[in-house]
Amino acid sequence: MRPQVEYLYRLAWRFTGSVADAEDLVQDVLIKLFPRTQELLGIEKLRPWLARVLYNQFVDSVRQQARSPIVELATEAEGDDNPLDALPATKDGPEEQAERSGWRERILRALDRLNPEQRAVVTMHDVEGYSLEELETMLETPLGTLKSRLHRARQRLRALLPMEPFSAGERVKG
Amino acid sequence: MECSDFAMRLDDLLDGRLDALQRKSVQEHLGRCPDCRQRHEHALAVLETVRKLSPPAMHPGFIDQALSRATRPAAGGARAKWRPIVGMGLAASLVLGVALGVFLATRPEPVQAVALTIDRPETVRLMFNSAKPLKAATLSLALPENVELVGYGGRRELSWQTDLREGGNLMQLPLVVRGVTKDDLVASLSHGGNSKMFRLKIEVAGGSGM
Numbered sequence: 001m002r003p004q005v006e007y008l009y010r011l012a013w014r015f016t017g018s019v020a021d022a023e024d025l026v027q028d029v030l031i032k033l034f035p036r037t038q039e040l041l042g043i044e045k046l047r048p049w050l051a052r053v054l055y056n057q058f059v060d061s062v063r064q065q066a067r068s069p070i071v072e073l074a075t076e077a078e079g080d081d082n083p084l085d086a087l088p089a090t091k092d093g094p095e096e097q098a099e100r101s102g103w104r105e106r107i108l109r110a111l112d113r114l115n116p117e118q119r120a121v122v123t124m125h126d127v128e129g130y131s132l133e134e135l136e137t138m139l140e141t142p143l144g145t146l147k148s149r150l151h152r153a154r155q156r157l158r159a160l161l162p163m164e165p166f167s168a169g170e171r172v173k174g
Numbered sequence: 175m176e177c178s179d180f181a182m183r184l185d186d187l188l189d190g191r192l193d194a195l196q197r198k199s200v201q202e203h204l205g206r207c208p209d210c211r212q213r214h215e216h217a218l219a220v221l222e223t224v225r226k227l228s229p230p231a232m233h234p235g236f237i238d239q240a241l242s243r244a245t246r247p248a249a250g251g252a253r254a255k256w257r258p259i260v261g262m263g264l265a266a267s268l269v270l271g272v273a274l275g276v277f278l279a280t281r282p283e284p285v286q287a288v289a290l291t292i293d294r295p296e297t298v299r300l301m302f303n304s305a306k307p308l309k310a311a312t313l314s315l316a317l318p319e320n321v322e323l324v325g326y327g328g329r330r331e332l333s334w335q336t337d338l339r340e341g342g343n344l345m346q347l348p349l350v351v352r353g354v355t356k357d358d359l360v361a362s363l364s365h366g367g368n369s370k371m372f373r374l375k376i377e378v379a380g381g382s383g384m
Contacts, residue, residue, distance in 0.1 A: 001244070005237045013229035020336045022229070023236055024346075030244035064297070105307075107227055108339075127225050132189075151185050154217065161220050 001030060001037065007047060008054055014123040015058045015116070017108055029057050048130065052138045055120055062116045110160035118153035121146055126154075175203040180210045184217055287375035290351040295324045300345045300374070302363060308338040311365040313345065318357035321376050324348035338365075354378055 008029060012022035033040065033053065043049050111119055124130045124138075125146075132150070136143045180203050186192050187200055204211050290296050302313075314333040315323070322328055325348065336343075349359075358373040 002237065002241060005240065006232075009232055009236075010229050014227075018337075018339065019230055019232065023232060023240070027240045027243060030240050034244040103223065104227065107223055111224070122224065126221055127227075147185070154185065154188075154220070157220050157224065158216060161223070 001033065001040070004046065004050055005030070008050060011051055011054055011123065011128065012058070014127060015054070015120055017112055017119075025054065025058055025061065028061065029054050032057065048134065048138050051124060051128070051130070055124070055139060058120065059116060106161060110157050113160055114153050114156060118149050118156070121149045122153045122157070125150055175199050177203075177207060177210055180204075180207070181213070184214065187214070188217055188221060286373075287377050289377045289379040290349060291379045292351055292353065295348055295350040298347045298349050298374075300347060300361060300372075302338060302343045302345065302372075304338040304340060304343060307340050308365045310335055311338050311363055314362045314364070315347075316360040316362075318355045318359055318376060320351060320353040320355040321359060322350050322352065324350055349376070351376055351378060 005026060008026045009022055012025040012029075013019065016022050016025060029050075033050075040046065111122075114122065120139075121135065124135055125132060130138065132143055132146050135141070135146055139146070180200060183192065183196065183200055186196070192200060204214060288298050290298075312333055312335050315331070317323060317330045317332075323332065326332060355376050355378075358375050360371060360373055362369055362371045364370075
């Protein structure tokens with residue numbers, strides 16, 4: 001499994017948008033797959049198979065989260081002098097700060113606004129390059145549903161990411 | 175072709191799924207419609223930008239830890255969803271306890287409550303709202319008597335390190351309550367020398383349960 005962990009993590013991060021959540025997702029998948037190591041050796045196209053396992057785990061975990069109780073902890077009134085709010089944004093270098101405040105942060109925020117299924121189809125189709133027909137088999141989801149998800153996801157991303165920041169490439173404020 | 179037809183075919187155009195005739199029709203429309211040309215360029219740019227988005231590095235040692243946990247599912251199957259900082263849990267808790275006391279004395283967070291059933295593991299989700307991204311923030315937990323974090327075998331103090339995004343950050347906490355507890359679960363968040371404490375009352379569902 002070791003050679004596949006980076007692939008799983010990359011996919012998981014694109015699904016979740018968070019290092020911690022991605023690592024948790026990968027961990028859950030590894031735990032699930034470890035007893036099936038011998039079976040994995042016989043799988044011809046391992047990566048699509050793993051992507052499917054990861055996707056199912058991702059969807060399951062999102063559903064499970066939706067059912068569990070939630071406690072919101074940061075409840076101070078607006079304007080309250082919260083020591084954490086007053087922290088400087090980061091102690092990173094200027095390059096990282098610029099990147100965070102620039103296009104990368106905007107894209108991550110936009111991806112966060114997609115629902116899990118939309119985010120997954122964008123990841124697997126637009127980023128990883130699986131065709132919709134491949135995804136139809138991998139995700140056991142009708143082609144029409146996948147097309148519709150992809151269409152809505154792209155439409156939403158375009159609405160959330162206006163033209164200006166992209167016309168100048170990866171321009172960031174200096 | 176009208177602009178509405180173009181909008182309907184944009185996805186197929188992006189994916190190379192148009193036949194020769196459709197492609198010709200679309201190209202002709204793009205040639206005479208600056209608005210749709212801009213839409214097309216925008217769509218391409220968004221796609222390209224999403225493709226170029228690269229994941230941050232995993233935490234150092236994650237692969238080894240993850241593979242190791244996978245071979246011992248009893249230890250790794252249920253755990254809090256933010257990783258502990260190996261080897262510094264107790265020390266961090268003690269240091270934070272001093273620093274947090276100051277904040278707690280001046281402005282305690284309101285206590286919130288969650289009801290759990292005795293001996294039934296349940297996932298409690300804590301949401302931390304952050305006004306800005308925080309890199310390598312430390313979250314420490316102090317569990318009250320009779321409350322356990324599933325998979326941590328009765329440990330009462332734990333610390334994790336994580337990056338917080340701007341806005342809501344969820345932490346999943348698989349808890350099991352073994353009996354009535356009087357104290358609160360205390361979660362403290364620290365970053366760059368500043369800390370903040372949160373308290374969560376754990377109640378037993380259906381009365382005392384004893």
